[in-house]
Amino acid sequence: MGADKKIPLKFRIYMMMYPLRIFMKSLVNNFKGDEKMGNFNLNGKKAIVFGVANDASIAWNIAKKLNDNGVRIALGYQERAEQMVKPLLRMLNNPIAEKCDVVDDSLLDEFFKKVEREFGKIDFLVHSIAFAKKEHLQGKFYDVNRRGYQVAQEVSSYSLVELSRRAVPIMSKDGSIITMTYYGSEKVAPNYNIMGIAKAALEACVRYLANDFGEKGIRVNAISAGPIKTLAASGISDFDKMLSHAKEKAPLKRNIDAEDVSNLALFLCSGMSKNITGQVIYVDAGYSIMAI
Numbered sequence: 001m002g003a004d005k006k007i008p009l010k011f012r013i014y015m016m017m018y019p020l021r022i023f024m025k026s027l028v029n030n031f032k033g034d035e036k037m038g039n040f041n042l043n044g045k046k047a048i049v050f051g052v053a054n055d056a057s058i059a060w061n062i063a064k065k066l067n068d069n070g071v072r073i074a075l076g077y078q079e080r081a082e083q084m085v086k087p088l089l090r091m092l093n094n095p096i097a098e099k100c101d102v103v104d105d106s107l108l109d110e111f112f113k114k115v116e117r118e119f120g121k122i123d124f125l126v127h128s129i130a131f132a133k134k135e136h137l138q139g140k141f142y143d144v145n146r147r148g149y150q151v152a153q154e155v156s157s158y159s160l161v162e163l164s165r166r167a168v169p170i171m172s173k174d175g176s177i178i179t180m181t182y183y184g185s186e187k188v189a190p191n192y193n194i195m196g197i198a199k200a201a202l203e204a205c206v207r208y209l210a211n212d213f214g215e216k217g218i219r220v221n222a223i224s225a226g227p228i229k230t231l232a233a234s235g236i237s238d239f240d241k242m243l244s245h246a247k248e249k250a251p252l253k254r255n256i257d258a259e260d261v262s263n264l265a266l267f268l269c270s271g272m273s274k275n276i277t278g279q280v281i282y283v284d285a286g287y288s289i290m291a292i
């Protein structure tokens with residue numbers, strides 16, 4: 001009772017309405033017919049997707065897009081996201097979903113055992129995970145402490161290496177690994193701070209992993225997305241300013257959305273991208289080409 005009172009009313013209403021919102025979405029989805037199937041047929045393929053927190057998550061949009069193109073999905077989600085993830089599962093075709101945290105080896109062992117038992121082989125790994133303490137996503141970068149630096153790197157960068165090492169032995173030839181990054185890895189974005197450093201490391205990991213797994217035919221790429229309003233984004237101070245700045249400066253004069261990212265992810269999973277590996281590919285309405 002006491003704990004309930006501490007949860008802001010706005011959030012409690014959001015949580016109460018969430019299942020209804022997802023139900024309505026699934027109804028709309030069922031009526032969409034043709035649009036539901038994309039142009040890429042990946043029938044019979046299987047993907048592991050990490051990073052679904054709710055229906056706004058980039059990972060969710062990718063999972064749904066792959067699902068609608070014939071891919072069976074195994075979701076690894078954090079315990080705290082369970083209430084938001086469960087209602088989404090009915091929109092997927094025969095998924096596996098299991099609580100998992102990338103800093104917990106025993107949960108990772110369980111997750112990968114389950115995926116191997118149920119799927120045998122997999123074809124794709126989608127890594128859409130990042131975390132830094134809120135206090136390290138504002139103010140001066142140099143105020144980050146040792147633990148904050150380690151946590152951001154471990155969850156946002158090292159986890160790609162850990163998940164790839166576990167996924168590749170059960171991955172089919174021609175597999176594809178995709179991660180999410182942001183331009184703050186290359187240029188200074190105020191408040192992005194430690195996450196920019198973690199993303200720089202992540203992008204370097206992509207290149208080294210692409211080289212390691214190239215001989216197996218497995219590709220590794222990063223999608224560098226423009227700002228999108230999600231749970232993780234809400235942790236970045238002045239995120240709304242990032243959104244409006246991106247819109248104003250981008251050649252296309254608009255923000256992107258998670259659907260744009262999922263379209264690129266679909267391409268990167270398909271044979272259409274068979275000779276693209278080790279790359280950071282931008283979906284940012286052109287923002288990153290501008291000097292001023």
Ligand SMILES: NC(=O)c1ccc[n+]([C@@H]2O[C@H](COP(=O)([O-])OP(=O)(O)OC[C@H]3O[C@@H](n4cnc5c(N)ncnc54)[C@H](O)[C@@H]3O)[C@@H](O)[C@H]2O)c1
Binds near residue numbers: 051081127130227232
């Ligand atoms: N939203 C943006 O503007 C934007 C732009 C470019 C890149 N990205 C990147 O996209 C990815 C997805 O973020 P999002 O914007 O969809 O936000 P999100 O909050 O929906 O997703 C972040 C996910 O990371 C997961 N996560 C955090 N710590 C974890 C851990 N220890 N173990 C397992 N999972 C963990 C969370 O549960 C959550 O599902 C992140 O890498 C983010 O940096 C986001």
